[in-house]
Amino acid sequence: MVTAAQVWSALAELPDPELPVVSLVDLGVIRDVAVDGDRVHVELTPTFLGCPALDAMRRALELAIAGLGGEPDVEVVTGDAWTTDRITPVGREKLRLAGLAPPAGTPPSLVQLRSKAFRCPYCGSQETRLENIFGPTPCRSLRYCESCRQPFEQFKTL
Amino acid sequence: MRAPLLLELADDELVVGWRDSEWTGIAPTLEEDVAFSSIAQNEIGHARAAYELAARELGTTADELAFDRTPDDYRCAPLVELRLLEWAHAIARRWLYEQADHLRIETLMESDDAELAGLARKIDREEAYHRMHAELWAERLRDEWRFRDAVDELWPYALGMLPEALRPRLCERVGRGMTDTQGFERGSHTQELTELWDEMTSVRRTAPGAQW
Numbered sequence: 001m002v003t004a005a006q007v008w009s010a011l012a013e014l015p016d017p018e019l020p021v022v023s024l025v026d027l028g029v030i031r032d033v034a035v036d037g038d039r040v041h042v043e044l045t046p047t048f049l050g051c052p053a054l055d056a057m058r059r060a061l062e063l064a065i066a067g068l069g070g071e072p073d074v075e076v077v078t079g080d081a082w083t084t085d086r087i088t089p090v091g092r093e094k095l096r097l098a099g100l101a102p103p104a105g106t107p108p109s110l111v112q113l114r115s116k117a118f119r120c121p122y123c124g125s126q127e128t129r130l131e132n133i134f135g136p137t138p139c140r141s142l143r144y145c146e147s148c149r150q151p152f153e154q155f156k157t158l
Numbered sequence: 159m160r161a162p163l164l165l166e167l168a169d170d171e172l173v174v175g176w177r178d179s180e181w182t183g184i185a186p187t188l189e190e191d192v193a194f195s196s197i198a199q200n201e202i203g204h205a206r207a208a209y210e211l212a213a214r215e216l217g218t219t220a221d222e223l224a225f226d227r228t229p230d231d232y233r234c235a236p237l238v239e240l241r242l243l244e245w246a247h248a249i250a251r252r253w254l255y256e257q258a259d260h261l262r263i264e265t266l267m268e269s270d271d272a273e274l275a276g277l278a279r280k281i282d283r284e285e286a287y288h289r290m291h292a293e294l295w296a297e298r299l300r301d302e303w304r305f306r307d308a309v310d311e312l313w314p315y316a317l318g319m320l321p322e323a324l325r326p327r328l329c330e331r332v333g334r335g336m337t338d339t340q341g342f343e344r345g346s347h348t349q350e351l352t353e354l355w356d357e358m359t360s361v362r363r364t365a366p367g368a369q370w
Contacts, residue, residue, distance in 0.1 A: 050203020
């Protein structure tokens, strides 16, 4: 019989479909795992409500659970279930190493977004400016580092 | 009975997202192409979440609510229906819409209904970035006559989006006075909604009842 710990370790191997450097567990989108006999109930929460990767995540979870011999029951939880605080410390470090600045602690104001409060993930300089509040996916903004002249993606704080 | 409230929110967000998406590929800069597309995606995502809650109560599905009703059944406000492929107007609507939407979301966040309040909080976190985008543009275009004219023209529509109790607060936030909203109120629809609906539902109507 499959255990919750086995399920958590299997899910820790599943890459995020849009940010494959982090796993779904690193990203904090797995809210809960509950095992009842063969049935494995997983609560999944989207980062942004319009996230198009939600169905892909759900299918990946179902396959992983079935691979362990469990019967998957994936529930998508909307509501105020995910904030960027749910990204694990390991997840934040993986993002930074991939050139994606991890989210700031509190949601920034427009003044802060336009200030030099954000650090370049490549050289660590705070001489960075906002290029675009929106980026390649809803969860990222674009900034430019004046020190190492490198554009980079800044994870939005939700 | 929270379905009517959810449908107002969902229909506004779906239709405004649809209108914002019309800028994909034709915005004045690539960065604005990205911004409008991203905002549109978020708004449609909010619509989906609100439709799902409403669908549970009404015994239907989010897709059926979004696409299988007739234009008259939609509860969106005329503000979001207008086809505004002129930049000053598009920005004026984004700015006015976000101000009015913020007041509505703040009210929903105070709801005793935990599910509704939770959804509103989640939406608000995302909308904060839409408001900042609109603010950046409103600031840049403040002295531009085309933008000022567009805000004048759309102002009664923006008031018409909100219940009367919230309107004085909208006046306060945008620094404008009350005005006649007859013909611009939620409940009335523009011809542009019918045209939008026709295009929005055209693929789905080719195979009624299909599993897509």
